[in-house]
Amino acid sequence: MASPRPEARLEPWKDPAAEPYVRIEKVTKKFGDFVAVHQVSLKIYRGEIFCLLGASGCGKTTLLRMLAGFEQPSEGRIWIDGTDMTGIPPYERPVNMMFQSYALFPHMTVEQNVAFGLKQDGVPKAEIRERVAAMLDLVKLTPFAGRRPHQLSGGQRQRVALARSLIKQPKLLLLDEPLGALDKKLREHTQFELVNLQEKLGVTFVVVTHDQEEAMTLASRIGVMDHGEIVQVGTPSDIYEYPNSRFVADFIGSVNLFEGTLIEDEPDYVRVSAAELGGTFYVSHGVSAPPNATVWVALRPEKITISREQPAGDEDNRVQGVVAEIAYLGDMSIYLVRLATGRTVRITQPNIRRQAAVSAERITWDEEVWLSWDAASPVVVTQ
Amino acid sequence: MVAQGGPSTLFLAGLRGWIRAFGPYRWASDRMKDWGIGGRTLVIGIPYLWLLLFFLVPFIIVFKISLSDVRLGMPPYEPVIQWVDSQVIGIRMNLANYAFLFEDPLYRNAYLNSIKVAAISTLLCLLIGYPLAYGIARTGASWRNLLLLLVMLPFWTSFLLRVYAWIGLLGRNSPFNQLLLSLGIIDQPISLLQTDIAVYIGIVYSYLPFMVLPLYANLEKMDITLLEAAADLGCRPTKAFLTITLPLSMPGIIAGSLLVFIPAVGEFVIPALLGGPDSLMIGRVLWEEFFNNRDWPVASAVAIAMLLLLVVPIMWFQYAQARQVGVHR
């Protein structure tokens, strides 16, 4: 797993004086009548690994292609390193891209593919050879240097594409689903390598993915996209713990969503009555919504405690139900508990002790249980 | 390319099932399997057998004639194999016809001229056809088919008619001449008829589709993201064309060039109708030997020599293709 990076801890986006490396302002892209990207504004800072996360077809690649210069925005502007990119062709941008389809040159060897970018800049031959060798070493492709792309496996091709986009040491690297074709082990390894590279070369990454786990691992910040719009931007933990909408809460990780009515709204807490829950939520954060407004409460499965005994305390933040389903996943177990209202709630619990050792006291099917959670755990969203 | 599934595959699967259930088919296919002949051998084998038969048999006949002597009468050549008496077969081989080809500069000049005309025409076809094919391949899907159709449209009329039409277009009374005369640009009508230029125009016009179609097929399936990748790595469009598009379209260039070059070398109709008396091409020499001089043995030797001349580029094509297969699979 990637460790938090010093840059990430510096959090330049919190500093209003910081100059963004990439500034996207109200960019819209239309294909005919179809709006692929709608009014996107983003600031991406030097040294960030910024992940664009969203469902298939939500406009991630299109946004990336506008940064690379393959598509012109229908509206809005893009600045890279303080320069307005309007009308600047791809071959003059300080940007390299790794394509979703790799786009390796089929008539060139791995080595020639990787060297291509340097050749365009008229780098001396000896230096090209040296840098290509070093890069192939980095992506562990040295034994394949003389092969053509069709003689490689999917994962190897992906690494060639990565090497080719890295060789020029661009200031801004755009990666479109860089790790999709890799197996889980190699994927984690390459994620780690990417983070290392980023530290070593000081490159700013914009990474497109629809794998939320990958985004969580890699990103300094995540931009969640939905139907061409950026719906939330934040650090992985911001996005996970404080989603700003039902869509984000639902998209990142799994969540139990309850529709409810705001019955008490104070600056430091709210109380929501949820018919589906058959009870009330007491949430220790304020909400900006009119009284009696319809809101949604998002509760993560791992933040719910499941027990046979009735929890102590008052009536809020607990509910009774019957275990309908249990799935044992090794590192954790998933419980589906049916409430009196008919609603099913998902709970995950880490398997701290071995299952066999606790089989007698383990909660099983059809048992009556109590669910409870902390007041700080639920998140109230208004849209 | 991923095969497009859907109705056609379903249809084929249905057809196959139906054929399998058909008794005689089963019997035949079982027998074939006993002999080690599969369906693939069969579908490849039968056409090849056909081609081989109708290439080889005439070839052998012509080759035989080329080794014999002229004589008056029908057929106008001596037989090569003769029964000397009832048991002994006499074979009389006469290589003089081939020697004659080397001696008389007419033939050498005709061969060289044919190759020159074919090569220049091929180059002209490539120069005109490549941008055309490229343009068609890069236009929107709705226009593409129409443009392709227009390229193939001349095939709807007879080849001979189209060449005849050029006589009218290149002659003294052509519409061009009349237009130029009436505009006062020229005061004497110009006739291109019976010149080498007319032959080039005729060949390039007639064979252009054979250049455009393979090139189009090649350029159309090229992945545009490759050019984007090149641009992304700092390559300007012209250079991207030279380093990416051109090498990748090599199989199309080779296929198109051979489809133009090979028939153009042996072209008879176009030089006969449009060319002058001195535009000596081997096809014409061949015709004259056969039908004017009635010297079949020499004519056959000319034909065999031309075939050998064409086999070389075909073999080279095979070699180049085999290499390209390695690149593209």
Ligand SMILES: Nc1ncnc2c1ncn2[C@@H]1O[C@H](COP(=O)(O)OP(=O)(O)OP(=O)(O)O)[C@@H](O)[C@H]1O
């Ligand atoms: N050239 C184009 N013409 C018309 N529509 C397009 C074009 N390119 C993309 N689109 C549409 O724009 C939308 C966004 O496409 P995009 O490729 O950006 O999706 P994506 O988020 O990258 O999806 P994925 O995760 O599947 O790669 C899609 O609905 C797509 O059909």
Ligand SMILES: [Mg+2]
């Ligand atoms: Mg995409």
